[in-house]
Amino acid sequence: MxxxxxxxxxxxxxxxxxxxxxxxxxxxxxxxxxxxxxxxxxxxxxxxxxxxxxxxxxxxxxxxxxxxxxxxxxxxxxxxxxxxxxxxxxxxxxxxxxxxxxxxxxxxxxxxxxxxxxxxxxxxxxxxxxxxxxxxxxxxxxxxxxxxxxxxxxxxxxxxxxxxxxxxxNNAINLLFVDDDRIILSILKSRYKNKGYNVYTASDGLEALEILKSSDIDLVVTDYYLKLMNGDELIKNIREKNSKIPIIVLSSQKNEDYIKRTLDLGADDYVVKPFSPVELDSRIKKLLD
Missing domain, CATH: 3.30.70.270 (Reverse transcriptase/Diguanylate cyclase domain)
Incomplete structure:
Protein backbone atom coordinates (compact mmCIF):
# COMPACT_ATOMS: atom_id res chain seq x y z
CA MET A 1 0.00 0.00 0.00
CA ASN A 170 18.68 31.04 -21.44
CA ASN A 171 19.54 33.16 -24.44
CA ALA A 172 22.76 33.88 -22.54
CA ILE A 173 25.92 32.25 -23.87
CA ASN A 174 27.25 29.20 -22.00
CA LEU A 175 30.95 29.36 -21.10
CA LEU A 176 32.96 26.48 -19.61
CA PHE A 177 36.15 27.29 -17.66
CA VAL A 178 38.51 24.41 -16.86
CA ASP A 179 41.28 24.92 -14.31
CA ASP A 180 42.55 23.04 -11.24
CA ASP A 181 43.10 26.33 -9.41
CA ARG A 182 39.91 27.01 -7.43
CA ILE A 183 40.77 30.68 -6.95
CA ILE A 184 41.13 31.29 -10.69
CA LEU A 185 37.87 29.43 -11.34
CA SER A 186 36.08 31.51 -8.71
CA ILE A 187 37.38 34.77 -10.20
CA LEU A 188 36.45 33.79 -13.76
CA LYS A 189 33.00 32.55 -12.71
CA SER A 190 32.21 35.76 -10.86
CA ARG A 191 33.54 38.00 -13.66
CA TYR A 192 31.64 36.37 -16.50
CA LYS A 193 28.40 35.80 -14.59
CA ASN A 194 28.39 39.55 -13.93
CA LYS A 195 28.77 40.06 -17.67
CA GLY A 196 25.58 38.08 -18.31
CA TYR A 197 27.06 34.71 -19.35
CA ASN A 198 25.94 31.33 -18.05
CA VAL A 199 29.14 29.97 -16.48
CA TYR A 200 30.14 26.33 -15.94
CA THR A 201 33.38 25.31 -14.21
CA ALA A 202 35.43 22.11 -14.04
CA SER A 203 38.58 21.32 -12.08
CA ASP A 204 39.85 18.62 -14.45
CA GLY A 205 39.41 17.31 -17.99
CA LEU A 206 37.14 14.39 -17.10
CA GLU A 207 34.72 16.70 -15.30
CA ALA A 208 34.83 19.07 -18.28
CA LEU A 209 33.88 16.27 -20.69
CA GLU A 210 30.92 15.31 -18.49
CA ILE A 211 29.67 18.91 -18.55
CA LEU A 212 30.10 19.07 -22.33
CA LYS A 213 28.08 15.88 -22.63
CA SER A 214 25.17 17.15 -20.53
CA SER A 215 25.09 20.88 -21.39
CA ASP A 216 25.07 22.98 -24.54
CA ILE A 217 28.39 24.84 -24.13
CA ASP A 218 29.21 27.68 -26.55
CA LEU A 219 32.90 28.17 -25.72
CA VAL A 220 35.60 26.44 -23.62
CA VAL A 221 38.48 28.18 -21.84
CA THR A 222 40.93 25.65 -20.41
CA ASP A 223 44.25 25.60 -18.60
CA TYR A 224 46.96 23.56 -20.31
CA TYR A 225 48.21 21.70 -17.24
CA LEU A 226 45.35 19.73 -15.68
CA LYS A 227 44.96 16.78 -13.34
CA LEU A 228 43.94 13.43 -14.85
CA MET A 229 44.01 14.77 -18.40
CA ASN A 230 46.27 17.47 -19.86
CA GLY A 231 45.18 20.20 -22.26
CA ASP A 232 46.26 18.24 -25.34
CA GLU A 233 44.09 15.27 -24.40
CA LEU A 234 41.11 17.46 -23.53
CA ILE A 235 41.27 19.33 -26.84
CA LYS A 236 41.56 16.05 -28.73
CA ASN A 237 38.56 14.57 -26.89
CA ILE A 238 36.44 17.68 -27.50
CA ARG A 239 37.33 17.79 -31.19
CA GLU A 240 36.43 14.12 -31.67
CA LYS A 241 32.89 14.97 -30.63
CA ASN A 242 32.52 18.62 -31.67
CA SER A 243 34.48 20.27 -34.45
CA LYS A 244 32.92 23.72 -34.07
CA ILE A 245 32.98 24.70 -30.40
CA PRO A 246 35.63 27.44 -29.84
CA ILE A 247 38.48 26.52 -27.48
CA ILE A 248 40.87 28.94 -25.78
CA VAL A 249 43.92 27.55 -23.98
CA LEU A 250 45.40 29.37 -20.98
CA SER A 251 48.97 28.45 -20.12
CA SER A 252 52.10 29.76 -18.42
CA GLN A 253 54.07 27.91 -21.11
CA LYS A 254 55.40 30.38 -23.71
CA ASN A 255 57.25 27.80 -25.81
CA GLU A 256 56.21 28.09 -29.45
CA ASP A 257 56.17 24.30 -29.83
CA TYR A 258 53.45 24.05 -27.16
CA ILE A 259 51.45 26.82 -28.79
CA LYS A 260 51.72 25.25 -32.25
CA ARG A 261 50.81 21.79 -30.93
CA THR A 262 47.64 22.96 -29.18
CA LEU A 263 46.54 24.98 -32.21
CA ASP A 264 47.25 22.03 -34.52
CA LEU A 265 45.11 19.80 -32.27
CA GLY A 266 42.18 22.14 -32.74
CA ALA A 267 42.41 24.97 -30.20
CA ASP A 268 41.28 28.30 -31.63
CA ASP A 269 43.40 30.59 -29.46
CA TYR A 270 46.21 30.49 -26.91
CA VAL A 271 46.58 33.00 -24.06
CA VAL A 272 49.75 33.13 -21.96
CA LYS A 273 49.49 33.40 -18.15
CA PRO A 274 49.49 35.75 -16.38
CA PHE A 275 46.84 37.23 -18.64
CA SER A 276 44.88 40.44 -18.72
CA PRO A 277 41.14 39.93 -18.02
CA VAL A 278 40.40 42.57 -20.64
CA GLU A 279 42.46 40.62 -23.18
CA LEU A 280 40.56 37.42 -22.38
CA ASP A 281 37.27 39.34 -22.75
CA SER A 282 38.40 40.39 -26.22
CA ARG A 283 39.48 36.88 -27.25
CA ILE A 284 36.17 35.37 -26.07
CA LYS A 285 34.09 38.03 -27.81
CA LYS A 286 36.04 37.60 -31.06
CA LEU A 287 35.44 33.82 -31.16
CA LEU A 288 31.74 34.18 -30.36
CA ASP A 289 31.02 36.87 -32.97
Whole structure:
Protein backbone atom coordinates (compact mmCIF):
# COMPACT_ATOMS: atom_id res chain seq x y z
CA MET A 1 0.00 0.00 0.00
CA UNK A 2 2.76 2.44 0.94
CA UNK A 3 4.73 1.62 -2.22
CA UNK A 4 1.68 2.33 -4.36
CA UNK A 5 1.37 5.83 -2.87
CA UNK A 6 4.99 6.59 -3.84
CA UNK A 7 5.22 4.96 -7.26
CA UNK A 8 2.83 4.83 -10.19
CA UNK A 9 1.99 1.14 -10.75
CA UNK A 10 1.91 1.33 -14.55
CA UNK A 11 5.13 3.27 -15.27
CA UNK A 12 7.22 2.88 -12.12
CA UNK A 13 7.63 6.66 -11.92
CA UNK A 14 6.74 8.64 -8.81
CA UNK A 15 3.11 9.50 -8.15
CA UNK A 16 2.12 13.15 -8.45
CA UNK A 17 2.12 13.78 -4.70
CA UNK A 18 5.53 12.21 -4.13
CA UNK A 19 6.93 13.75 -7.31
CA UNK A 20 5.94 17.27 -6.31
CA UNK A 21 7.50 16.85 -2.86
CA UNK A 22 10.80 15.69 -4.39
CA UNK A 23 10.66 18.30 -7.18
CA UNK A 24 10.26 21.13 -4.67
CA UNK A 25 13.26 19.83 -2.73
CA UNK A 26 15.41 19.39 -5.84
CA UNK A 27 14.68 22.87 -7.15
CA UNK A 28 15.47 24.37 -3.74
CA UNK A 29 18.81 22.52 -3.90
CA UNK A 30 19.44 23.91 -7.40
CA UNK A 31 18.68 27.43 -6.23
CA UNK A 32 20.96 27.12 -3.20
CA UNK A 33 23.83 25.73 -5.28
CA UNK A 34 23.24 28.20 -8.15
CA UNK A 35 22.57 25.35 -10.58
CA UNK A 36 20.01 25.20 -13.36
CA UNK A 37 16.68 23.57 -12.61
CA UNK A 38 14.45 22.75 -15.59
CA UNK A 39 10.85 21.53 -15.57
CA UNK A 40 9.57 19.63 -18.61
CA UNK A 41 5.87 18.76 -18.92
CA UNK A 42 4.65 16.36 -21.59
CA UNK A 43 1.07 15.48 -22.49
CA UNK A 44 0.33 12.70 -24.97
CA UNK A 45 -1.76 13.99 -27.87
CA UNK A 46 -3.92 11.05 -28.98
CA UNK A 47 -4.10 8.66 -26.03
CA UNK A 48 -7.83 9.07 -25.39
CA UNK A 49 -8.60 7.92 -28.96
CA UNK A 50 -6.14 5.00 -28.67
CA UNK A 51 -7.58 3.95 -25.29
CA UNK A 52 -11.13 3.96 -26.70
CA UNK A 53 -10.22 1.98 -29.81
CA UNK A 54 -7.59 -0.42 -28.48
CA UNK A 55 -7.97 -0.41 -24.71
CA UNK A 56 -6.17 1.16 -21.76
CA UNK A 57 -3.60 -1.63 -21.48
CA UNK A 58 -2.47 -1.03 -25.07
CA UNK A 59 -2.32 2.71 -24.37
CA UNK A 60 -0.20 2.09 -21.27
CA UNK A 61 2.26 0.04 -23.33
CA UNK A 62 2.69 3.02 -25.67
CA UNK A 63 3.16 5.40 -22.75
CA UNK A 64 5.75 3.12 -21.15
CA UNK A 65 7.65 2.85 -24.42
CA UNK A 66 7.97 6.63 -24.75
CA UNK A 67 8.57 7.30 -21.05
CA UNK A 68 11.35 4.69 -21.06
CA UNK A 69 13.04 6.68 -23.81
CA UNK A 70 12.98 9.78 -21.57
CA UNK A 71 14.48 7.75 -18.71
CA UNK A 72 17.64 7.24 -20.80
CA UNK A 73 18.38 10.95 -20.38
CA UNK A 74 17.74 11.21 -16.63
CA UNK A 75 20.24 10.81 -13.80
CA UNK A 76 19.71 9.52 -10.26
CA UNK A 77 19.27 13.13 -9.15
CA UNK A 78 16.53 14.03 -11.65
CA UNK A 79 12.84 13.55 -10.78
CA UNK A 80 10.17 12.02 -13.04
CA UNK A 81 6.53 11.53 -12.08
CA UNK A 82 3.07 10.96 -13.52
CA UNK A 83 0.87 14.01 -13.10
CA UNK A 84 -2.29 12.43 -14.49
CA UNK A 85 -3.28 9.73 -16.99
CA UNK A 86 -1.47 11.12 -20.05
CA UNK A 87 0.61 13.90 -18.48
CA UNK A 88 4.14 13.56 -17.05
CA UNK A 89 6.69 15.86 -15.43
CA UNK A 90 10.49 15.66 -15.57
CA UNK A 91 12.70 17.87 -13.40
CA UNK A 92 16.32 18.06 -14.56
CA UNK A 93 19.06 19.20 -12.20
CA UNK A 94 22.09 21.10 -13.53
CA UNK A 95 20.96 20.93 -17.18
CA UNK A 96 20.18 23.94 -19.35
CA UNK A 97 17.04 24.72 -21.35
CA UNK A 98 18.70 24.07 -24.72
CA UNK A 99 19.70 20.57 -23.66
CA UNK A 100 16.25 19.72 -22.27
CA UNK A 101 14.55 21.07 -25.40
CA UNK A 102 16.83 18.95 -27.59
CA UNK A 103 16.03 15.86 -25.50
CA UNK A 104 12.28 16.50 -25.76
CA UNK A 105 12.53 16.90 -29.53
CA UNK A 106 14.59 13.71 -29.89
CA UNK A 107 12.09 11.68 -27.86
CA UNK A 108 9.20 13.27 -29.79
CA UNK A 109 10.76 12.10 -33.06
CA UNK A 110 11.18 8.65 -31.49
CA UNK A 111 7.47 8.59 -30.52
CA UNK A 112 6.32 9.64 -33.99
CA UNK A 113 8.48 6.96 -35.68
CA UNK A 114 7.29 4.36 -33.19
CA UNK A 115 3.71 5.26 -34.05
CA UNK A 116 4.43 4.83 -37.75
CA UNK A 117 5.89 1.38 -37.06
CA UNK A 118 2.77 0.14 -35.25
CA UNK A 119 0.31 1.98 -37.46
CA UNK A 120 -1.01 4.53 -34.94
CA UNK A 121 -0.54 8.27 -34.56
CA UNK A 122 1.63 8.84 -31.50
CA UNK A 123 3.07 12.15 -30.29
CA UNK A 124 3.11 14.46 -27.31
CA UNK A 125 3.08 18.20 -26.70
CA UNK A 126 5.45 19.69 -24.15
CA UNK A 127 6.17 22.86 -22.18
CA UNK A 128 9.46 23.84 -20.56
CA UNK A 129 10.14 26.23 -17.69
CA UNK A 130 13.32 27.04 -15.77
CA UNK A 131 14.43 28.72 -12.56
CA UNK A 132 14.89 32.47 -13.07
CA UNK A 133 15.49 35.34 -10.67
CA UNK A 134 11.81 36.23 -10.82
CA UNK A 135 10.54 32.63 -10.76
CA UNK A 136 12.12 30.24 -8.29
CA UNK A 137 9.06 28.62 -6.72
CA UNK A 138 8.05 25.20 -8.07
CA UNK A 139 4.36 26.13 -8.32
CA UNK A 140 5.23 29.22 -10.35
CA UNK A 141 7.47 27.15 -12.64
CA UNK A 142 4.67 24.64 -13.08
CA UNK A 143 2.26 27.42 -14.06
CA UNK A 144 4.73 28.72 -16.67
CA UNK A 145 5.37 25.23 -18.05
CA UNK A 146 1.61 24.64 -18.32
CA UNK A 147 1.28 27.88 -20.27
CA UNK A 148 3.99 26.75 -22.70
CA UNK A 149 2.29 23.34 -23.00
CA UNK A 150 -1.04 25.03 -23.82
CA UNK A 151 0.66 26.96 -26.62
CA UNK A 152 2.13 23.70 -27.97
CA UNK A 153 -1.38 22.21 -28.10
CA UNK A 154 -2.84 25.29 -29.78
CA UNK A 155 -0.08 25.29 -32.41
CA UNK A 156 -1.18 21.86 -33.61
CA UNK A 157 0.30 19.37 -31.12
CA UNK A 158 3.62 17.51 -31.40
CA UNK A 159 5.46 20.70 -30.39
CA UNK A 160 8.08 21.59 -27.78
CA UNK A 161 7.60 25.12 -26.40
CA UNK A 162 9.76 27.01 -23.89
CA UNK A 163 8.06 29.68 -21.79
CA UNK A 164 9.03 33.29 -22.58
CA UNK A 165 10.84 34.03 -19.28
CA UNK A 166 12.97 30.91 -19.66
CA UNK A 167 13.85 31.83 -23.25
CA UNK A 168 15.09 35.23 -22.08
CA UNK A 169 17.05 33.64 -19.24
CA ASN A 170 18.68 31.04 -21.44
CA ASN A 171 19.54 33.16 -24.44
CA ALA A 172 22.76 33.88 -22.54
CA ILE A 173 25.92 32.25 -23.87
CA ASN A 174 27.25 29.20 -22.00
CA LEU A 175 30.95 29.36 -21.10
CA LEU A 176 32.96 26.48 -19.61
CA PHE A 177 36.15 27.29 -17.66
CA VAL A 178 38.51 24.41 -16.86
CA ASP A 179 41.28 24.92 -14.31
CA ASP A 180 42.55 23.04 -11.24
CA ASP A 181 43.10 26.33 -9.41
CA ARG A 182 39.91 27.01 -7.43
CA ILE A 183 40.77 30.68 -6.95
CA ILE A 184 41.13 31.29 -10.69
CA LEU A 185 37.87 29.43 -11.34
CA SER A 186 36.08 31.51 -8.71
CA ILE A 187 37.38 34.77 -10.20
CA LEU A 188 36.45 33.79 -13.76
CA LYS A 189 33.00 32.55 -12.71
CA SER A 190 32.21 35.76 -10.86
CA ARG A 191 33.54 38.00 -13.66
CA TYR A 192 31.64 36.37 -16.50
CA LYS A 193 28.40 35.80 -14.59
CA ASN A 194 28.39 39.55 -13.93
CA LYS A 195 28.77 40.06 -17.67
CA GLY A 196 25.58 38.08 -18.31
CA TYR A 197 27.06 34.71 -19.35
CA ASN A 198 25.94 31.33 -18.05
CA VAL A 199 29.14 29.97 -16.48
CA TYR A 200 30.14 26.33 -15.94
CA THR A 201 33.38 25.31 -14.21
CA ALA A 202 35.43 22.11 -14.04
CA SER A 203 38.58 21.32 -12.08
CA ASP A 204 39.85 18.62 -14.45
CA GLY A 205 39.41 17.31 -17.99
CA LEU A 206 37.14 14.39 -17.10
CA GLU A 207 34.72 16.70 -15.30
CA ALA A 208 34.83 19.07 -18.28
CA LEU A 209 33.88 16.27 -20.69
CA GLU A 210 30.92 15.31 -18.49
CA ILE A 211 29.67 18.91 -18.55
CA LEU A 212 30.10 19.07 -22.33
CA LYS A 213 28.08 15.88 -22.63
CA SER A 214 25.17 17.15 -20.53
CA SER A 215 25.09 20.88 -21.39
CA ASP A 216 25.07 22.98 -24.54
CA ILE A 217 28.39 24.84 -24.13
CA ASP A 218 29.21 27.68 -26.55
CA LEU A 219 32.90 28.17 -25.72
CA VAL A 220 35.60 26.44 -23.62
CA VAL A 221 38.48 28.18 -21.84
CA THR A 222 40.93 25.65 -20.41
CA ASP A 223 44.25 25.60 -18.60
CA TYR A 224 46.96 23.56 -20.31
CA TYR A 225 48.21 21.70 -17.24
CA LEU A 226 45.35 19.73 -15.68
CA LYS A 227 44.96 16.78 -13.34
CA LEU A 228 43.94 13.43 -14.85
CA MET A 229 44.01 14.77 -18.40
CA ASN A 230 46.27 17.47 -19.86
CA GLY A 231 45.18 20.20 -22.26
CA ASP A 232 46.26 18.24 -25.34
CA GLU A 233 44.09 15.27 -24.40
CA LEU A 234 41.11 17.46 -23.53
CA ILE A 235 41.27 19.33 -26.84
CA LYS A 236 41.56 16.05 -28.73
CA ASN A 237 38.56 14.57 -26.89
CA ILE A 238 36.44 17.68 -27.50
CA ARG A 239 37.33 17.79 -31.19
CA GLU A 240 36.43 14.12 -31.67
CA LYS A 241 32.89 14.97 -30.63
CA ASN A 242 32.52 18.62 -31.67
CA SER A 243 34.48 20.27 -34.45
CA LYS A 244 32.92 23.72 -34.07
CA ILE A 245 32.98 24.70 -30.40
CA PRO A 246 35.63 27.44 -29.84
CA ILE A 247 38.48 26.52 -27.48
CA ILE A 248 40.87 28.94 -25.78
CA VAL A 249 43.92 27.55 -23.98
CA LEU A 250 45.40 29.37 -20.98
CA SER A 251 48.97 28.45 -20.12
CA SER A 252 52.10 29.76 -18.42
CA GLN A 253 54.07 27.91 -21.11
CA LYS A 254 55.40 30.38 -23.71
CA ASN A 255 57.25 27.80 -25.81
CA GLU A 256 56.21 28.09 -29.45
CA ASP A 257 56.17 24.30 -29.83
CA TYR A 258 53.45 24.05 -27.16
CA ILE A 259 51.45 26.82 -28.79
CA LYS A 260 51.72 25.25 -32.25
CA ARG A 261 50.81 21.79 -30.93
CA THR A 262 47.64 22.96 -29.18
CA LEU A 263 46.54 24.98 -32.21
CA ASP A 264 47.25 22.03 -34.52
CA LEU A 265 45.11 19.80 -32.27
CA GLY A 266 42.18 22.14 -32.74
CA ALA A 267 42.41 24.97 -30.20
CA ASP A 268 41.28 28.30 -31.63
CA ASP A 269 43.40 30.59 -29.46
CA TYR A 270 46.21 30.49 -26.91
CA VAL A 271 46.58 33.00 -24.06
CA VAL A 272 49.75 33.13 -21.96
CA LYS A 273 49.49 33.40 -18.15
CA PRO A 274 49.49 35.75 -16.38
CA PHE A 275 46.84 37.23 -18.64
CA SER A 276 44.88 40.44 -18.72
CA PRO A 277 41.14 39.93 -18.02
CA VAL A 278 40.40 42.57 -20.64
CA GLU A 279 42.46 40.62 -23.18
CA LEU A 280 40.56 37.42 -22.38
CA ASP A 281 37.27 39.34 -22.75
CA SER A 282 38.40 40.39 -26.22
CA ARG A 283 39.48 36.88 -27.25
CA ILE A 284 36.17 35.37 -26.07
CA LYS A 285 34.09 38.03 -27.81
CA LYS A 286 36.04 37.60 -31.06
CA LEU A 287 35.44 33.82 -31.16
CA LEU A 288 31.74 34.18 -30.36
CA ASP A 289 31.02 36.87 -32.97
Missing amino acids: LKNTVYDISTGLYTRRQGEILATSLLAKAKEEEKDGILLLIDFDYMSEINKKLGVSFGNRIINKVVSEFKKYTTKVDIAYRMSGDEFAFIFYDRDVKWVKNVAEEVLNFAIKYGEEIGHKISFSSGISSITKEKEDYKDMLLKARGALAIAKMEGRAKVVVDVDSVKQ
